Amino acid sequence: MLKRKEIQDMTENYKTKKDITIGIFGSHSAEELGISAKAFGFRTVLVCEKGRDTIYTKYSSKLYDSTILLDSFKDIINPEIQDKLNSMNTIFIPNRSFSVYTGYDSIENRFRVPIYGNRFILRAEERTAQNNQYDLLVKAGIRTPKYYRKPQDIDNLAIIKIQQKHNPLERAFFYAKDCEDYKTQSEKLIKQDIIDEKELKTARIEEFIVAPRFNANFQSYSLESLGTIDFAGFEDRIQTNLMGLLNLPAKDQLKIDIPIKNEEIGHHGITMRESKKTLVYEAGERFRETCKKEYPPGIIGLFSLQGAIPEGKNGLEFVVFDVSPRIPGCPCVGPTSPEMRRLSLIHNRKIESPLDLTMLEIETALKENKLKDIVT
Numbered sequence: 001m002l003k004r005k006e007i008q009d010m011t012e013n014y015k016t017k018k019d020i021t022i023g024i025f026g027s028h029s030a031e032e033l034g035i036s037a038k039a040f041g042f043r044t045v046l047v048c049e050k051g052r053d054t055i056y057t058k059y060s061s062k063l064y065d066s067t068i069l070l071d072s073f074k075d076i077i078n079p080e081i082q083d084k085l086n087s088m089n090t091i092f093i094p095n096r097s098f099s100v101y102t103g104y105d106s107i108e109n110r111f112r113v114p115i116y117g118n119r120f121i122l123r124a125e126e127r128t129a130q131n132n133q134y135d136l137l138v139k140a141g142i143r144t145p146k147y148y149r150k151p152q153d154i155d156n157l158a159i160i161k162i163q164q165k166h167n168p169l170e171r172a173f174f175y176a177k178d179c180e181d182y183k184t185q186s187e188k189l190i191k192q193d194i195i196d197e198k199e200l201k202t203a204r205i206e207e208f209i210v211a212p213r214f215n216a217n218f219q220s221y222s223l224e225s226l227g228t229i230d231f232a233g234f235e236d237r238i239q240t241n242l243m244g245l246l247n248l249p250a251k252d253q254l255k256i257d258i259p260i261k262n263e264e265i266g267h268h269g270i271t272m273r274e275s276k277k278t279l280v281y282e283a284g285e286r287f288r289e290t291c292k293k294e295y296p297p298g299i300i301g302l303f304s305l306q307g308a309i310p311e312g313k314n315g316l317e318f319v320v321f322d323v324s325p326r327i328p329g330c331p332c333v334g335p336t337s338p339e340m341r342r343l344s345l346i347h348n349r350k351i352e353s354p355l356d357l358t359m360l361e362i363e364t365a366l367k368e369n370k371l372k373d374i375v376t
């Protein structure tokens with residue numbers, strides 16, 4: 001495992017914006033990140049797989065000062081690529097694609113480029129990892145859906161969370177009302193080559209929360225001068241082909257026999273009644289404090305608590321069923337969240353996107369000569 005001091009020492013001579021380059025992984029949220037980085041006056045470098053770069057190199061080329069094209073995303077770990085990044089004094093911003101394509105072992109042990117945030121907490125996103133996102137939520141005292149250890153325990157509508165067989169970035173969730181339904185649904189998906197029987201054994205089976213969904217996006221700071229945590233706004237996912245089916249009347253949905261996909265295709269911004277937002281703020285703060293204890297130095301940068309607001313025994317409650325311990329990748333939050341105006345007043349500068357908060361901490365760290373406090 002890389003020692004944090006080794007990475008911190010690399011940033012010792014980075015004193016101004018001209019001294020550093022923001023490193024961007026060419027997928028997931030690269031465009032959103034490029035916009036914020038350039039808006040804050042930083043140089044940028046895009047690392048992308050050949051054939052997947054058109055949106056960046058053709059349609060958004062002004063967002064990136066340099067581009068490194070790879071035969072495969074995993075080649076980012078090659079020494080010559082790391083040397084290129086370090087020659088630019090790169091501060092790399094991790095996203096979900098970076099975690100999936102590079103791999104946690106490589107990120108933790110071989111990627112010798114300073115990362116903004118905590119590289120060691122990225123692994124917690126995996127449901128099968130030790131001390132994973134569910135463990136953190138429980139330790140933080142945040143309500144999570146009821147967990148079924150085996151299909152035979154299902155006593156209500158459940159959602160089964162499993163990776164797609166041929167796409168490690170996307171999940172192939174399905175739903176079951178009991179054990180028999182679970183067997184029928186899973187066997188069908190295996191025959192259709194959508195899921196793998198081996199992966200099914202480690203899939204998470206949990207209660208389906210019948211309630212409106214709210215993905216709450218936060219920025220956690222390492223620098224005391226910026227405070228501890230900012231709430232950036234809510235959004236929800238647009239998923240294919242699920243959303244297409246939901247656009248049909250129920251009687252017509254029943255005519256279609258195709259596997260449901262929860263594959264993310266977009267986002268839309270939403271708001272919450274002010275009187276209930278305290279539930280979400282408190283959950284974000286508790287999660288942040290737990291991460292500091294469980295994954296020192298804690299969570300630095302953007303993260304998301306994805307949940308719903310059902311009616312509980314004592315009124316409405318925030319139930320969290322998924323965590324993104326890195327850039328959530330939800331560009332709709334900037335233009336749709338009223339929180340951006342509030343954050344602009346708090347920080348005395350225009351904040352138009354959650355990623356502006358990330359750039360704000362990097363900028364502030366440079367001014368305070370504390371860059372080492374925000375990298376691992």
